[in-house]
Amino acid sequence: MRTSTRIPALAVAGVLALTSLTACGGGDSTSSGGRNDKVKIMVGGLDKVIYLPAMLTERLGYFEDEGVSVQLLTEPAGVQAETALVSGDVQGTVGFYDHTLDLQVKGKQVESVVQFSHAPGEVEIVSNQSADDIRSAKDFKGRKLGVTGLGSSTDFLTKYLAVDNDVRTSEFTPVAVGAGQTFISALQQGSIHGGMTTDPTVATILDKKLGKILIDMRTPEGSKQALGGLYPSSSLYMQTAWVDSHKETVQKLANAFVRTLKWMSTHSADEIAAKMPADYAQGGGKALYAQAIKSTLPMFTKDGVMPADGPATVERVLKAFNPNLKDAEVDLAKTYTTEFVEKAN
Numbered sequence: 582m583r584t585s586t587r588i589p590a591l592a593v594a595g596v597l598a599l600t601s602l603t604a605c606g607g608g609d610s611t612s613s614g615g616r617n618d619k620v621k622i623m624v625g626g627l628d629k630v631i632y633l634p635a636m637l638t639e640r641l642g643y644f645e646d647e648g649v650s651v652q653l654l655t656e657p658a659g660v661q662a663e664t665a666l667v668s669g670d671v672q673g674t675v676g677f678y679d680h681t682l683d684l685q686v687k688g689k690q691v692e693s694v695v696q697f698s699h700a701p702g703e704v705e706i707v708s709n710q711s712a713d714d715i716r717s718a719k720d721f722k723g724r725k726l727g728v729t730g731l732g733s734s735t736d737f738l739t740k741y742l743a744v745d746n747d748v749r750t751s752e753f754t755p756v757a758v759g760a761g762q763t764f765i766s767a768l769q770q771g772s773i774h775g776g777m778t779t780d781p782t783v784a785t786i787l788d789k790k791l792g793k794i795l796i797d798m799r800t801p802e803g804s805k806q807a808l809g810g811l812y813p814s815s816s817l818y819m820q821t822a823w824v825d826s827h828k829e830t831v832q833k834l835a836n837a838f839v840r841t842l843k844w845m846s847t848h849s850a851d852e853i854a855a856k857m858p859a860d861y862a863q864g865g866g867k868a869l870y871a872q873a874i875k876s877t878l879p880m881f882t883k884d885g886v887m888p889a890d891g892p893a894t895v896e897r898v899l900k901a902f903n904p905n906l907k908d909a910e911v912d913l914a915k916t917y918t919t920e921f922v923e924k925a926n
């Protein structure tokens with residue numbers, strides 16, 4: 582963990598622009614601090630409840646309060662959001678913390694600066710047709726299992742659950758099906774027997790009676806049962822060099838996100854849902870979307886601080902199946918910092 586210095590933020594207008602990766606441009610779009618900082622953040626699925634703090638912070642006006650103009654962009658999978666960060670198209674990524682370890686062994690230094698969650702928020706769903714044949718991860722052998730993208734955190738977690746239950750990664754087929762309607766369609770059409778996804782997709786599947794929950798990791802308890810400990814997942818992570826040269830801007834972002842996490846901890850799922858764009862319900866309606874948020878809320882931290890034992894759990898999980906990490910030396914202290922969130926708190 583590293584240190585940073587907080588400089589008071591000046592409130593100016595914030596701007597939100599939802600656009601494609603091809604439109605976001607490259608290079609550094611913000612100064613080291615001051616008025617009207619501009620930052621591009623790529624989210625691995627803006628409408629996923631696990632990444633809800635990104636849009637909610639914008640809707641609450643907290644970026645504007647901090648004097649930082651944030652452009653939120655979206656990609657369907659965390660691995661694509663990671664690519665946008667490494668390529669320099671964006672300055673930050675809202676995605677899973679585990680990418681910081683994976684990138685470190687590939688020679689890229691990135692770090693989590695705000696830890697949104699201490700559980701994955703993921704659910705392994707099986708189709709009704711396969712429910713009698715897949716009763717646990719031991720039954721993954723020979724199956725086609727949906728993930729958001731190959732190399733994504735859903736891919737990582739699926740592989741871990743398999744190997745932890747004596748199923749080799751070569752004995753099942755991960756299928757990139759995204760989330761939302763593409764995941765649901767794959768399940769309906771039999772393209773996958775099951776898969777890992779998040780709310781509101783989970784709530785929609787259950788409401789339509791298209792599948793059943795096999796493994797639920799939306800709570801700290803569920804994370805401990807499936808993975809053996811707390812698993813920090815959704816976070817704001819950034820390239821360390823950029824953080825070092827833009828400390829004031831990073832502090833503003835941390836201030837805004839921590840404020841959102843505290844707001845979430847004192848408001849109901851219905852109140853949170855009311856702040857979000859209507860189309861995030863994915864056609865399920867307000868009540869179902871609020872239920873999806875309620876089911877996932879336990880995954881979120883209240884202060885943005887990395888759980889003490891979380892990084893070690895993530896390292897153990899990744900090393901169980903990832904040959905690149907198995908024998909690699911990972912410096913966990915360089916994969917996250919708590920200094921910005923501690924000042925924000």
